[in-house]
C-alpha cells in the first residue's frame with residue numbers, strides 16, 4: 001500500500017473538513033496539526049487492530065513494561081517516519097503551502113517522566129514495536145507532566161505542564177477496558193459457600209481506572225503495539241456520593257500530576273496511591289486479557305512477562321498474588337510460582353536516598369490486603385532463608401525492616417531476573433548494593449546495558465548525518481545498526497571527513513540560530529560546542545563543569561593575549577523543586593553565564609548557554625550539534641546514562657569519568673578517541689573506605705583551584721545571593737561528598753587536550769567519525785533483543801508465528 005502525494009492531499013483535506021467544517025486554508029496551526037495527527041492515526045489503525053488480533057489468535061507471549069514514567073517525545077514525525085509516509089506527507093504539505101516542521105511545533109511533548117528512566121522506557125517501546133516483539137507499556141496518564149522550567153533572574157521557577165490543554169490526537173479512551181481499584185477500608189478472610197477463603201472488604205475507596213491507549217508504531221513492519229496509560233475517575237455507580245468538589249479530590253488527585261523527584265525518595269501517601277493504582281489496573285487488565293487465550297492459569301508465565309521498571313511498580317508482585325489467591329483461588333505455592341516466573345526487575349540507581357522504603361503503617365492503612373500478602377511473602381522468605389544463611393543475612397535481606405517495607409527487597413525476592421543497566425552498575429549491584437541477594441540468588445542477576453533508538457536520535461534528529469551515511473554505506477544500517485561499523489572504512493577518506501565536518505557545522509549553525517532567537521546570545525558556530533544535558537544532581541557534577549568555566553573565564557581575563565580555542569558551553573537541566581543545592585547550582589551557572597556573555601573582554605572565546613525547560617524536543621535540537629559530550633559523574637554513581645550514547649552516535653567526543661556506560665563507550669570506540677579523566681570506581685570505593693578524604697586540604701594546596709573557588713565568594717560573579725557561598729561551603733567546608741575537588745585537576749587537563757585536538761579539524765573529525773561508526777552496540781534494538789531472549793523469553797512475532 002503506497003500513498004501518493006495526490007491521494008494524501010485529497011484525504012487530508014477531507015479529514016480537515018470533517019473535523020472543522022471549513023477549508024484547511026482557514027485552519028490554525030493547531031487545527032492543521034490535529035487533522036494531520038488524526039489522519040496518521042486513522043492510517044495506522046488497521047495495523048493496530050490487526051497486531052492485537054494477531055497476538056491473541058496466535059496465543060503469543062506478550063511483555064508488559066510497567067513504568068511510572070514514559071517520555072515519548074513528539075510523535076507526529078516519528079509515526080509518519082516509521083510508517084514510511086514522511087516524504088509523501090512533507091511533499092503534500094508543501095504543495096498545500098505548509099511545512100511539517102511548522103505543524104510539528106503545535107504538538108505537545110508529553111513530559112510524563114523525570115529523565116533517564118522514563119526516556120529509556122520510550123526508547124524501549126519504539127524498539128519493541130520495530131522488532132515485532134509483542135510488548136506493551138503500562139503507566140499513568142498524568143494530567144500534568146513534569147513542571148515547565150523557567151528562569152527568573154537566573155533562578156529556576158516551576159510552572160504547571162498542562163500538556164492535555166489542547167487535545168491529544170494519539171490517545172484512544174477505552175471505556176470497555178476499565179478496572180476498579182480499591183484503597184483502604186477493612187479486609188478480612190472468610191470461607192465462602194464453596195469452601196474457598198475469600199477476601200471481604202468494607203469501607204473501601206473505589207476508584208475507576210480508565211485506560212487511554214496510544215499506538216506504538218514499528219519501523220516499516222506493520223506492527224503497532226500498545227502503550228496503556230491509566231486515568232483515575234469516580235465510578236459511575238458511585239457518582240451520587242460525590243456531590244461536592246472536595247469529595248472528588250481524593251480520586252482526581254491520583255493521576256493529576258507526576259512527582260518531580262528524580263533519584264530521591266519521599267514516603268508520600270499520594271505517590272504510593274499512584275503506584276498501586278497503576279499496578280492494580282495493569283495486572284487486572286493483563287489477567288483479564290489472558291482469559292482470551294483459554295489456557296490454564298499455570299501457563300500464565302508462558303504467555304505473560306511483566307517487567308518492573310525500578311521498584312516503583314514492585315507492588316505488581318503482591319497484587320498478582322492477591323488476584324491469584326483471592327479471585328482465582330489458587331494455593332499460595334501455585335500463585336507464587338506463577339508470579340515469580342512472570343516478573344522481572346531492573347534497578348536504575350545505587351543512590352541510597354532513591355531507594356523506596358514505605359512506612360509499614362502507611363502501607364497497612366492504604367492497602368490492607370496487599371500488606372497482609374507482603375507480610376506472608378516476608379515470613380516465608382525469612383523461614384526458608386534463616387536456617388541456611390543465618391540471622392544476619394536474613395535480617396539484611398528481609399522485606400520488612402525497622403518499620404518499613406523495603407521495595408527493592410520485595411522486587412528481588414519476587415522476580416526471576418534482576419538486572420542493572422550497564423556493566424559497572426550491575427557489578428556494583430552484585431558486589432555492594434544487593435550483595436547479600438547475589439549470594440542467595442546468583443542465577444537471577446544479569447546485566448542489560450541500556451540503549452537508544454537510532455530512529456529518533458539519528459534518522460530523524462540528524463537528517464544531514466543520515467544522508468551522508470546512506471550515501472557512504474548504503475541504507476542497510478537503518479534496519480541493521482551493526483552495519484554502522486562499515487563507516488569506519490572512511491576514516492582515512494579525506495572527502496568523507498570534509499563532508500562529515502560540514503554536516504556538523506550546519507547542525508551547529510542551526511543551533512546557533514536557535515540560541516540567538518531564543519536567548520539573544522550570539523554564539524560562534526566555529527567554537528567547540530560543549531554539551532551537558534541531564535537532570536541536575538550533585539553526583540552528576542554540573543558544578544565541576546561550572547568550576548572549569550569559571551577557571552577559564554579567569555584565565556581569559558588575566559591573560560588577554562593568550563590564544564584560546566573558542567568554546568560554547570551548553571546546559572540543559574531541571575532540578576527537583578525541593579532540591580535546594582541543585583537549584584543553587586543552576587543559579588550560579590546562570591549568573592556566571594550572564595557575566596561571561598556580556599563581558600567585552602571575552603567575546604567569542606567563551607559563551608555559556610543554559611536552555612530553559614530541557615526535554616526530549618530540545619535534546620533533538622542540541623545533540624546533533626554537539627562536539628563534546630560531558631559525562632562527568634563521580635565514578636560509580638551514574639547507573640548508565642543514555643545521553644552519552646545519543647551524543648556519541650551523533651559524532652560528539654565523550655569527555656568522561658569511567659562511570660556507567662561510559663565504560664562500554666570506551667570499550668567500543670577506544671580510549672584514544674575520547675577524553676577520560678578522574679577517579680575510577682575502585683578508587684572512589686577505596687577513598688570512601690579509607691575515610692580520610694580532605695577537600696579543604698586540596699583547596700588549600702592547589703593554587704589554581706583555590707583561585708577559582710574563591711571567585712565564588714568574592715563578588716566576581718554579580719547577581720548571586722549566597723549561592724556561590726553555598727557551593728563553596730559544600731565543596732570546601734562540608735568535605736565535598738562527590739569528590740569534585742579531587743577530580744578538578746585531571747578534568748582541567750582533559751579539557752586542555754580537548755582544545756589541542758580541536759585545533760586539528762581533520763583529526764577531530766576522524767575521531768568523530770569513529771564514534772559514530774562505533775555507536776551501533778548502543779541501539780536499543782539490541783538491548784531489547786537481549787531482554788527478550790534472556791529475561792522475557794518472548795520471540796519476535798514473525799518467529800512465534802512460525803514456531
Ligand code: 26W
Pocket residue numbers: 114115116117118120261262263264265266310348349354355356421450638639640641642660
Ligand atoms: C522514587 C524517586 C525516584 C524516581 C526516579 C527514584 C529513582 C528514580 C530513577 C531510578 C532515576 C533514574 O532515572 N535513573 C536513571 O536511569 C537511567 C536509565 O536506566 C540511567 O541511564 C541513569 O544513569 C539513571 O540515573
